[in-house]
Amino acid sequence: MHRSPLILGLAAVFAGLTALLTIGAVVSGQPIALFVAAPLGLTSYFMYYHGSGQLARAIRHQRHARRRRSDSGDRGGFGAGPRTRRGPRTRAERTARARSRFGTGDRTAGAGGRAPPSSSGPTRSQARSVLGVSADAGQADIRSAYREKVKEVHPDRGGDEAEFKRVTAAYDRLSE
Structure with a gap:
């Protein structure tokens, strides 16, 4: 939900309610309103964090950092650890790799990595x-x-x- 207008709108509403309750608590001297404003403020912060895409970026960053640590560190017994993609998966990738390996390059490749039509x-x-x-x-x-x-x-x-x-x-x- 990157840049979700619904979530960002709800975050703005909760932030407004938080501000009103905080101002009301300061003006009236009622500390109970601050106890209500705190969860609303926390909710608005997390909704904005999620709606703006920053939460997804942070999770991806943590996964990447964790993967980097696991790849560089001890992999466990017998080399156990996460598998990494080593070779080409599709026919087009294999063909492109073979062409570059044998010096024909992409000069002969047509659209989609295929060879030009032949007789x-x-x-x-x-x-x-x-x-x-x-x-x-x-x-x-x-x-x-x-x-x-x-x-x-x-x-x-x-x-x-x-x-x-x-x-x-x-x-x-x-x-x-």
Whole structure:
């Protein structure tokens, strides 16, 4: 709730009530009003702290500091400790890392880190027939058809590896 107008408005209302009660307690000499004003003042402070996003920043800072301390200090027996992200997670990240590692750089990369269209692989009409989509199918339809087809032909699910490669090549062609 970063910059939440509702919470910031309520914090302003509570701050106003706190000010009125404090002034009233000083003018009338009634200390009981100060005991009522103190929780209202505390509430308005915490609501402002939360509504302005400072509370979230402080929590993130504490987590980061705690993580830094745990990474630099003793990790426990057998190197136990929190896992850190070491390598690329997606195909695009792996491809980009391989290109930079072998000196091809991003010169050959198209949009989204993919290689530029080449003459190898299926044509667009062949790719549509492999995935079973029409010529006017959108990206969402192509993606869902690809996912359904992969469920059938994936080698880990008893499918044929060549057919899986064919389906993947068809999807790559249609998503260029």
